[in-house]
Amino acid sequence: MNAPDALAEVDAIVARARAAQARFEAGGSQALYDRAALAAGWAIMDPDRNRHLAELAVETTGLGNVPDKITKNHRKTLGLLRDISSARTYGVIKDDPATGITEIARPIGVIGAVVPSTNPGATPANNIINALKCGNAIVVSPSPKGVPTCEALLDYIHAEFDKAGIDRDLVQMIPGRGSKDKTQRLLEISDLIVVTGSQNNVRRAYTSGTPALAVGAGNxxxxxxxxxxxxxxxxxxxxxxxxxxxxxxxxxxxxxxxxxxxxxxxxxxxxxxxxxxxxxxxxxxxxxxxxxxxxxxxxxxxxxxxxxxxxxxxxxxxxxxxxxxxxxxxxxxxxxxxxxxxxxxxxxxxxxxxxxxxxxxxxxxxxxxxxxxxxxxxxxxxxxxxxxxxxxxxxxxxxxxxxxxxxxxxxxPFSLSMGCGSWGGNSIDTNVHWRHFMQTTKIVREIPGHEPAPEEIFAGYWAEVGK
CATH class of the missing domain: 3.40.309.10 (Aldehyde Dehydrogenase; Chain A, domain 2)
Incomplete structure (x- = not known):
């Protein structure tokens, strides 16, 4: 596939994701978002599928071992589902009479996720669950060695979606062996990008022009x-x-x-x-x-x-x-x-x-x-x-x-992506979690005024250093 065709393929995938997300949001409810997240969670936690994903990951990447991959897929997903089980991500999530501000949860849109070969099952599943919980669509760009595992994971997720009445286009991936050009295109046309792994990809994410959640190197x-x-x-x-x-x-x-x-x-x-x-x-x-x-x-x-x-x-x-x-x-x-x-x-x-x-x-x-x-x-x-x-x-x-x-x-928070703050060149210093996949609209109402006199603010300072 030549370069223009490859980029057009990414454009088409994101366009389908954007259309699916619009439908998902228009017909949205907390129950729908929760059902989609649980469908994705069971896709990797089902014991038979979990084992197959672990075996495939080790076979194709040469990294890690099967028993621990199984444990990681299970515990990381179960922990995440526990974390989000009571999270409110649809409709009015906060109404504060004291400030006059009402917050309404809103999806971000299409999430682009770049994931590493070290965790080709658990990391994309984590991102997918977080994205769906907050009403988004997501397109995953796996590392070349992680493609077979990601393909199998998405097949399992789509099978669960069919059972749950969820649109398959909400979760897609960049097909084939992947390329820097395709990944770069995804970075540029998504609404938010989440990057775990290569520090080269992290730097590209921050310079893509798209809001980015990226993580630093460990040691x-x-x-x-x-x-x-x-x-x-x-x-x-x-x-x-x-x-x-x-x-x-x-x-x-x-x-x-x-x-x-x-x-x-x-x-x-x-x-x-x-x-x-x-x-x-x-x-x-x-x-x-x-x-x-x-x-x-x-x-x-x-x-x-x-x-x-x-x-x-x-x-x-x-x-x-x-x-x-x-x-x-x-x-x-x-x-x-x-x-x-x-x-x-x-x-x-x-x-x-x-x-x-x-x-x-x-x-x-x-x-x-x-x-x-x-x-x-x-x-x-x-x-x-x-x-x-x-x-x-x-x-x-x-x-x-x-x-x-x-x-x-x-x-x-259960996560496979750890923000490292400004020390590590990141915009966040927390574990990437569900709240990063949601934004809010604020309704702002007038409340009784409270304008302090300068004396209320500066009295202590003036007493210490003079006026």
Missing amino acids: VTVIVDSTADLAAAADKICASKTFDNATSCSSENSVVVLDAVYDAFVDEMARTGGALVRDETKVTDKLWVKGHLNPAAIARDADEMIAALGLENDVPAGTKYIAVESRGIGSDHPLSGEKLSRVLTVYRAADFDAAVRITRDIQLHQGRGHSVGIHTADDDHILTLAKAIPTSRVIVNQAHTFATGGAFTNGM
Whole structure:
């Protein structure tokens, strides 16, 4: 297909979506929006379909593992449906006599969603459910490797739509293997774009001329201080680091351990399957090939990764992840960045202040604005870390991968897309969630006036510095 025909194809898809959305809104109700969102949710949560999507994702992308993909598809979708179950997204959602303002929920229109190969089922499903809940249509642009999974997901959603009486054109995708030109066209002609994954796509989204929700790069650093429950911290870090073979942007990439508990924590890591490698060149020489992460090692099961790194004789049987000692931070020290693999960089800190400095330096190198973690029993340490680091989230005593994007045991919204604030070059510092997919019309009525005298406003200031 030549370029003009390819762009015309995107135009036609968005035109169908826009027409379907207009009909959806014109005949809208909270019950209709909820039914559409639930249809999309069941399309991925049905156990047989969930398994097929997980198997297809691993087969076609080579990233992650099937059991964890199944868990992710299920829990991320179930959590999102819980979050939105009581959300009001149609009609009058707020009426405040004190201000005289009535708010009416309004859809945004056609959402364009660019989704990564790391989560080719869960991420588009999350965006689709949020879009439908708020009365929108959505067009998904998957990464090339994620196309088969996205196609299967949409087939399942359309089958549920047929049962529920929902228009199929509300949920579409850019067909074929995808291209930068097609994605760019979608960015330009949608009403809102949501981008997860490639930072190149994030930059293109912000310069497209369309309102954008885009997220920053991850490179999670976690501190283990001298007050931490070391066994619990090691268990949580292992579970988080190995989940779906570290495909998540919330997977721990570095751990900073205080000197006072360093040796004891290394023992706890070993207990959970974390093998310490003290010579970092044994990892860097194989994890990067010609400046790029080795595809034979990233997002692989432990045995495959260990073989790709040539560490079979250096780590014990049953190793689940590699912990590599390092001191360097920055572009000349690739272990200080995101590794998309079961490789965790370990830094040793003399005290807590040193741990904070190391964590800050790592975040300034890569991952600023995303999130950091801490295992501690000291509330002052938590607050100190939160004030010192350019981050949107500080995850406390939790398995980072499971906590950052929402968990049933914390208050974060369920999401696979984490805004990183101005630190990460993003317009939001929250998890992308349903409220980002809705706008409101405000009816403004007159109320009794309240115009203060200047003295009411400036009295304290004048008393302090003079008039």
